[in-house]
Amino acid sequence: MVNKVGLSGGLFVLAIGLVFFGYSLQYPYESELGPGSGMMPLWLSGILIVLALAYIASVFKGKDSSEKWPERKSQLEMLFILGSMSLFVLLLPVIGFNLSCIVFLFVFLRRNYSWYKSLAISAGASVFLFLLFTEGFATPLPVNMFGF
Amino acid sequence: MENLMLLLHGFDLALTANNLLFCLIGVTVGQFVGVLPGLGPVAGTAMLIPLTYALSPTTAVIMLAGIFYGAMYGGTITSVLINVPGEGASVITCMDGYQMAKQGRGGNALGVAAIGSFIGGVIAVVFLTFLGPALAKYALKFGPPEFFSLMLFGLLLLVGLIGKSVIKGLISAIIGMLLALVGQDPATGVDRFLFGQIELLEGIDFVILAIGLFGLSEILSNTEEDMNLKKPEKIAGLIPPRSEWKSCIGAILRGTGIGGVLGLIPGTSASIASLMSYSLEKKLSDDPSRFGKGAIEGVAGPETANNSYAGAALIPLFTLGIPTSPTIAVLLGAFIMHGLTPGPLLYAKNPDFVWAVIASMFIGNALLLIMNLPMAKWWAKIALVPYNLLFPLILLVCMVGVYSVNRSLWDVGMTVAFGAIGYLMKKWQLPTAALILSFVLGKNIEFTLVQTLSLSDNGLWMLFERPISGTLLTLCGAILIFGLYTTIKNKRGALAADESA
Numbered sequence: 299m300v301n302k303v304g305l306s307g308g309l310f311v312l313a314i315g316l317v318f319f320g321y322s323l324q325y326p327y328e329s330e331l332g333p334g335s336g337m338m339p340l341w342l343s344g345i346l347i348v349l350a351l352a353y354i355a356s357v358f359k360g361k362d363s364s365e366k367w368p369e370r371k372s373q374l375e376m377l378f379i380l381g382s383m384s385l386f387v388l389l390l391p392v393i394g395f396n397l398s399c400i401v402f403l404f405v406f407l408r409r410n411y412s413w414y415k416s417l418a419i420s421a422g423a424s425v426f427l428f429l430l431f432t433e434g435f436a437t438p439l440p441v442n443m444f445g446f
Numbered sequence: 447m448e449n450l451m452l453l454l455h456g457f458d459l460a461l462t463a464n465n466l467l468f469c470l471i472g473v474t475v476g477q478f479v480g481v482l483p484g485l486g487p488v489a490g491t492a493m494l495i496p497l498t499y500a501l502s503p504t505t506a507v508i509m510l511a512g513i514f515y516g517a518m519y520g521g522t523i524t525s526v527l528i529n530v531p532g533e534g535a536s537v538i539t540c541m542d543g544y545q546m547a548k549q550g551r552g553g554n555a556l557g558v559a560a561i562g563s564f565i566g567g568v569i570a571v572v573f574l575t576f577l578g579p580a581l582a583k584y585a586l587k588f589g590p591p592e593f594f595s596l597m598l599f600g601l602l603l604l605v606g607l608i609g610k611s612v613i614k615g616l617i618s619a620i621i622g623m624l625l626a627l628v629g630q631d632p633a634t635g636v637d638r639f640l641f642g643q644i645e646l647l648e649g650i651d652f653v654i655l656a657i658g659l660f661g662l663s664e665i666l667s668n669t670e671e672d673m674n675l676k677k678p679e680k681i682a683g684l685i686p687p688r689s690e691w692k693s694c695i696g697a698i699l700r701g702t703g704i705g706g707v708l709g710l711i712p713g714t715s716a717s718i719a720s721l722m723s724y725s726l727e728k729k730l731s732d733d734p735s736r737f738g739k740g741a742i743e744g745v746a747g748p749e750t751a752n753n754s755y756a757g758a759a760l761i762p763l764f765t766l767g768i769p770t771s772p773t774i775a776v777l778l779g780a781f782i783m784h785g786l787t788p789g790p791l792l793y794a795k796n797p798d799f800v801w802a803v804i805a806s807m808f809i810g811n812a813l814l815l816i817m818n819l820p821m822a823k824w825w826a827k828i829a830l831v832p833y834n835l836l837f838p839l840i841l842l843v844c845m846v847g848v849y850s851v852n853r854s855l856w857d858v859g860m861t862v863a864f865g866a867i868g869y870l871m872k873k874w875q876l877p878t879a880a881l882i883l884s885f886v887l888g889k890n891i892e893f894t895l896v897q898t899l900s901l902s903d904n905g906l907w908m909l910f911e912r913p914i915s916g917t918l919l920t921l922c923g924a925i926l927i928f929g930l931y932t933t934i935k936n937k938r939g940a941l942a943a944d945e946s947a
Contacts, residue, residue: 307874311617318624321639332900335636338892339627346620352613363610364874368670375669376869379841383862386845387855399842406838423839427846435500437850 304362308354315346382406394442399424453575456801460809465505465802472509473810476516477817481524481825482836486534487517488772488879489664492656493840495780496847503784504799508806510780514773515567515756515807518716519814520825522559522749526552527826535716535752538724542737542744550680553822555745557684560818562698562750567811569702570709570757574764574804578793581765585790590897591909595918597887597894600712600768602925605880612929614876622881625650626888633896645856652779653851655885658864659871659878660772661844665837666869684819690742697727697743701750708751709758712770719755720748757807763788764800767890772879775886782886 322343325336356362367373382405389398403420411419428446431437459465479490491513498506521536526543539559546555588596605615628639629649640646686694704726705719727747728737737744760777762768767789769775781788786796793800817825848861871878884891902908910916 303873307870307876310870310874311621311876314621314624318639325636325638326634329634331633331896333896335631335634335638338895339624339638342620342624342627346617346624349613349617349620353617356611356613365872367873372669376666379666379669380862380866383841383845384859386842387858387862390849390855390858395846402842403838407835410832410834419835423842427842431846431850435497435850437500438853439846439849 301357301360301362301364303367304357304364305354307364308350308357308362311353312347312350315343315350318343319347390440392442394444394446395439396424396428396446397442399427449576449579452797452801453805455798456803456805457808459504459798459802460508460805465508465806466809468501468505468509469512469806469810470813472512473516473519473813473817475509476513476518477520477814477825478828479513480517480520480522480536481828482831486660486664487514488656488776488882489660490517491773491776491780492653493661493844493847495653495656495776495783496850498780498784499850503781503786503796504802506784507777507780507786507799507803508810510777511760511803511807512810514777515753515810516814518567518753518756519560519563519818521752522563522745523556523818523822523825526555526559526745527822535720535755536749537717538720538748539745541724542739542741545738545740546742546745549740551683551740551742552680553683554686554690554742556822557819558686558690558694558698558742558746559749560684560815560822562694562701562746563753563818564811564815565698566702566705566750566752566754567757567814568808570706570754571804571807571811573706573758574761574807578761578764578800578804581761582790582793585766586794588790588914589912590894590901591912591915592918594891594894594898595909595915595922596766596768597891599918599922599925600762600770601880601884601887601891602922602929603712604771604883605877606925606929610875610933612926612933614874615880615929618871618876618878618880619884621876622884623888623891625655625881626885627892632889633893643856645854650860650885651851651857652783652886654848654857654860655864656776656779656882657844657848658861659868659882660776661840662861662865663868663872663878665841666865667872668833668837684822686742693743694746696730697723697747698750700726700730701747702754704747705751705754705756706758709755709770710761712762712768714755715771716752716755716759719751723747723751753811760807764792765790767792769883769886772882775879775883778886 318339322336322340326334327336327340328334382402386398386402389401400420403423404416407416407419428439431439460469475490475494476487479487491510494510494513498509518535521531522539522543525531525536525539526547529540529544531537531540543555546552601619605619606612628646630637630647637647701723704723708714708719724744724747727743728734731737731741731743759770759774762770763774763778767787769778778788786792786799844861845858848857849855851857868878898908899905909919
């Protein structure tokens with residue numbers, strides 16, 4: 299039985315190797331100074347392809363040590379985390395930093411805390427971070443039409 | 447004598463109110479990172495880098511170095527009181543530390559760990575004070591071939607020692623180097639691997655990669671763990687009884703030596719130092735059966751070794767610009783972002799910076815001793831802050847930190863993507879440590895190779911014609927053969943299983 303996790307890893311590495319190898323061919327191998335901008339990436343991606351094939355071969359021989367995929371509960375939790383982060387990225391330019399932060403924290407905290415506790419912590423943390431970055435580190439953060 | 451005068455000048459700079467404040471913040475955050483399970487020193491240091499942009503390079507590195515060695519202290523507390531290591535280097539401390547706590551000797555364990563950590567940390571910084579300038583002076587004789595071979599040697603040592611397979615180590619290292627080549631080639635001006643994205647013209651920002659691969663991926667991995675901790679054991683009497691002093695002092699001195707030597711070798715880690723110290727103490731003991739049942743040397747030795755390692759690991763960074771471990775690679779990234787080039791010229795070009803950071807480490811270790819001896823009880827309570835409250839806040843700090851670097855949402859999106867890739871790499875057992883190290887060194891490796899080939903009349907042979915470079919490359923070959931042999935024969939052992947700190 300082939301370890302599917304290991305196989306996916308091998309194919310992922312192979313794909314990276316092939317993409318970089320293909321792009322490397324577009325850059326000059328030599329230049330007036332000697333080596334060109336394509337030399338190093340061409341060799342590196344070439345070696346990567348060979349290593350990826352060795353990795354895939356070890357999977358088929360049953361010698362790969364990749365771990366198992368997580369259980370469904372963990373998978374959903376991870377999707378929730380990545381989804382919430384993506385939502386934050388999408389909301390930030392639209393509703394500003396403070397409201398995006400409050401939404402982001404609230405969806406996480408509400409699962410374990412009462413709505414008023416979740417809201418209070420979310421709002422407090424958002425305002426603290428906003429002031430820390432804008433006032434403390436002089437880094438402007440995106441704001442909405444109301445200025446926050 | 448000259449070094450001593452420079453160190454005194456360093457104290458003068460480190461003791462300014464601003465530097466002192468950020469040293470305190472650094473060691474406190476480090477202690478916090480060490481105490482919290484699921485957040486290692488690599489992730490902690492990487493996440494805090496964006497917050498240092500507004501600071502001067504000296505203040506920034508004082509703070510970031512504080513996080514690194516502070517984490518070594520903090521990891522002990524939860525190991526001893528809850529049997530949960532806060533970071534990788536404290537795993538072995540659980541063996542005897544927790545047993546001591548159950549026997550009502552938790553205070554003794556924490557006391558000897560704090561004292562040992564302080565002694566180990568301070569002696570390592572003394573080494574840095576006196577050995578560093580001498581090594582830097584010697585390294586000034588190095589040319590591009592020597593630096594190329596040295597960087598390759600450091601990278602291959604890491605790849606050779608980390609993980610279950612040297613093939614996977616090499617894969618990670620090569621991916622890291624390829625990612626480092628994204629953006630404009632500084633030598634020829636050619637744009638490489640932009641994939642149609644103008645945002646990649648400047649290359650992939652180090653912060654994005656480090657926070658994604660270490661910070662976010664660690665949080666994703668934690669979804670598979672039970673992060674609820676039990677109540678800590680009670681603490682009483684921090685100073686060990688007089689009868690145990692002799693064995694403690696021996697273990698502390700040996701731990702200092704082990705950590706100090708391993709810190710100089712690329713590819714090792716604080717975890718390896720503590721593991722080796724534990725094995726040595728067990729071997730030297732009159733009654734090895736005491737180990738695992740509350741032997742105080744089993745806490746004193748490893749805890750000293752990991753702190754001694756943390757100080758000594760800065761020597762190759764300061765003098766040669768070579769990071770020996772992932773956390774040091776993150777520090778190297780911070781150096782570069784603040785316009786500093788670690789290496790032999792650092793002592794000559796930025797003496798104020800070097801000596802202020804070294805002096806701050808003496809101060810930081812003293813602060814940590816105070817924090818750990820009378821305040822250990824309170825730190826243990828911090829570990830009980832619910833994880834479900836903590837991790838959304840950590841995620842938010844990561845995202846805002848990344849955004850603040852270039853004020854770019856593209857960067858935040860890339861961090862999320864690298865977080866997912868970092869998690870998958872853990873599943874595939876591709877060591878992320880090798881990726882980050884080669885990413886940091888990648889551009890310099892290419893640059894020194896191009897310089898060497900440009901200078902050489904007979905191609906790559908120049909690398910073997912020069913004695914230092916030739917020796918290092920021969921060693922590289924030996925490491926590769928050793929790594930491949932142990933991979934094929936499945937003899938990688940316990941040392942290969944580690945990739946932390």
